[in-house]
Amino acid sequence: MAFDAKEFLRNLSEAPGVYRMIGADEEVLYVGKAKNLKRRVSSYFLRTVSSPRIALMVSRIERVDTTVVRSETEALILENNLIKTLKPRYNILFRDDKSYPYILLSGDAFPRIAYYRGALDKGTRYFGPFPSSGAARESMTLLQRMFRLRTCENSVFANRSRPCLLHQIKRCSAPCVGLIDAENYARDVRVATLFLDGRHSEVTDQLSARMQGAAERFAFEEAAIYRDQIRALQTVLHKQFVDSGRDEDVDVLVAQEIGGVICVNLAMVRGGRHLGDRPQFPQAGDGALAADALVAFVEQHYQDHPLPARLVVVGAQPDDVRAALAEALELDAGVVAPRSATEKAWAEMAGENAKIAIENRLREAGRVSDQLDALCAAMGLAEPPRRIECFDISHTMGEATVASCVVWEDGGMKKSEYRRFNIAGIEPGDDYGAMRQALARRYGKVAAGEGVRPDLILIDGGKGQVGVAWSVLEELGLTSIAMVGVAKGVERKAGMEQLIWPDEREPLALGGEHAGLHLIQTVRDEAHRFAITGMRARRAKARIGSRLDEIPGIGPIRRKKLIETFGGLAGVKEATVEDLCRTGGINRKLAEEIYNALHG
Incomplete structure (x- = not known):
């Protein structure tokens, strides 16, 4: 009807x-x-x-x-x-863009700078977002070189007894051991803040005044430090892609469509300094327009990121973008088409980079399409899988067993949906029990109608692991999901892998040149890397914790005090005997026992 x-x-x-x-x-x-x-x-x-x-x-x-x-x-x-x-078909969706990096400036007595991703907390100042980790880390390096602010964690800072390597290579002024007083350090922080805010002329003026003052006092070594800072700053400004000559924050948004692929490219200008750009590709229904994608991106992006003073847009009408911001987010921004020569240069660069990104995407899509077609033909699948999940088990002689589940979806690895499972309640080294537990925990939710259902499951292992995994799917009523094991073969060389079926079919060797096997290898290798990383972290934490528990005189109260003082078990291991002595309730003899136990 x-x-x-x-x-x-x-x-x-x-x-x-x-x-x-x-x-x-x-x-x-x-x-x-x-x-x-x-x-x-x-x-x-x-x-x-x-x-x-x-x-x-x-x-x-x-x-x-x-x-x-x-x-x-x-x-x-x-x-x-x-x-x-x-995930509705006709909504324009973008990859989760909450992961833009920032530079953090803490609110401590001696503030630390750090590279940061994640939710923004009150009491801490953030500069950014930066379009890429490279742009953020480059600015971090410049700050260290010019202003020598500390980057260490508070647990390390509070327990240093001598300057670290960063001080020796002139990247930190060592406030941890009193080599710079609070007043002078705060002055460096203020100048660094001006730099991050884009107020470069004020930074140059302050550094020049300091250099002149040091020279008048005949403190020529100090004057040379300020001279080098000024030179480093001028080098940075000289290397800028485009300098507007004004202290301004602008986002440049260009939307393009080529060959059915839409790209929205975001270029960020902070303090007049162009920081680079970042292309975004929407998932959109048939007939989506570049203008629709640009408006959708603006609505989604500025939910989680601060709106700059001005948006320069190409590919949609400024009035439409302005209306979308006002209606969806109740934000009022200056939205304009490129007007000045500088804005046109920014837009031209962003447009050219969007074109390059689309061309790369089309080439990659063609390669992935070939891989999927080859995989479908080899496995006899009715249609190419859109979502592939792969499981791997990692442990060291049965210790700290971890199972990984990585996700490949729509042409690439989807890291936001990776999962690790800490395995417990099995015999050490029982890979079958670990596999059963991981799949039951992952697909129990799917059977209950809560999780996302994959089209293909890869198991890193042979007949035994595949049999256990298939039995879990049978118990959950999910045998309609395709599954195959990836065994390394007798020689355990890349290209010699065999596909292991959950039924009685003979293992299939595709050969090292098979396009479908290349896709399987990519996903399998990522599952292996993710599992090993998790296992090593869990093993290190467990070993340090168990060693603490085995030390006579270390009970729950002292154990908790140590962890709180040094910011975790890793911090306890890094502490010296002198550092440990400063912890309440720890005398020198016990401190030496702790140190020897963790470093023996």
Whole structure:
């Protein structure tokens, strides 16, 4: 029965909420939010719609579900959660972009600078975001070279008894051991802050004044330090891609479409200094336009990142972008098309880099398509797998067993969905028991309708591991998922792998030149790397902890005190005997016993 939009809209609420467009077979086509549900949903059923993509979606609607909420903020949160969970075909989705790096400046008495990714906390100042880790780390290196701020963790800083290597190579002024007083260190922090804020002329003026003052006092070595700082700063400014000559923060957004692939390229300018760019590729339904993608990116990106004073956009109308920010996020920004020669240069660079990124993407997509076709033919799959999950077990002689699960989806590894399972309750070295536990924990959720269902499961192992894994799927009723083991073969060389089936078929050797095997190797090797990394971390933590517990005189209270004082077990291991003595309740004899136990 055709969807009766007029009848549905007649009784629709005007409250804020979220709507879901439902198609055939209960497929969720689109999820959206609205200040006024009735007005927003009605716009989809006008005689003229905004794009062919929207028209196609509307023609497939069989039902519209709505959820009324109390505020626009609640609608925004609910929409975001539903899009990530349901992955509707006609929503424009971008790879999670919360991982932009920042430079952190702590609020300690002697602030530390650090490279940082993650949620932003109050009480700490962040500079960024930077478009890439390279841009952030380059700025970190410059700060260390010019201003010599500390980068060590507080647990290390509080327990140093002599300067570290960074001081020796003139990258830190060693406030930990009093080689610089609080006043002078705070002055360096202020100048570094000006640099990160892009106020380069003020930095140069302050450094020049210091150099002049030192020279007048005949402190020529100190004056030489300021001279070198000024030279380093001028070198940085000289190397800039484009310098606007003004202390300004600008984001440049360019959307392009080539060969059916859309790219939104974000270039960041902070303090007039161009920091580079970062291309984003949306997952969008048929008929999506570059302009749609740019507007969607702006709505999603600035939910989690500060809005600069000005956005320069190419590929969509500035008025549309401005309206999207105002409606979705209640943000008011200056959104313009490129006007000045500098803005046009920024936009031209971003556009050229977007073109290069699309061309690389198309080449990679062709290679991945060939790999998938070859894998389908070899395994007899009805259609190419969109999501592949691979499991590996890692331990050292049965110690600290860890299982890894890595995810390949839509042409690449999806690190945000990797999982590690710390295995417990099995006999040491029981790989079969570890595999059973990992798969039961991962796919028990899928059987309950909670997790994402893969199209293909890879097991790093032979017949035994595959048999155990298949028995778990049988118990959970998930045998419709394709599964194959990847055994290294007799010679254990790359290219000699055999595919192990869960049934009675003979193992299949594809050969080192087989495109499908190259894809399997990529995913399998990543699972192996991820498992080993987790196992080593767990083993190191367990060994240090168990050694502490074995030391006479170290009970739960002293163990807790040590961990709190040194910021974890790793910090306890790095501490000297003198450092340990400064911990309450630890005398020198016990400190020596602790040190010897952890370093024996």
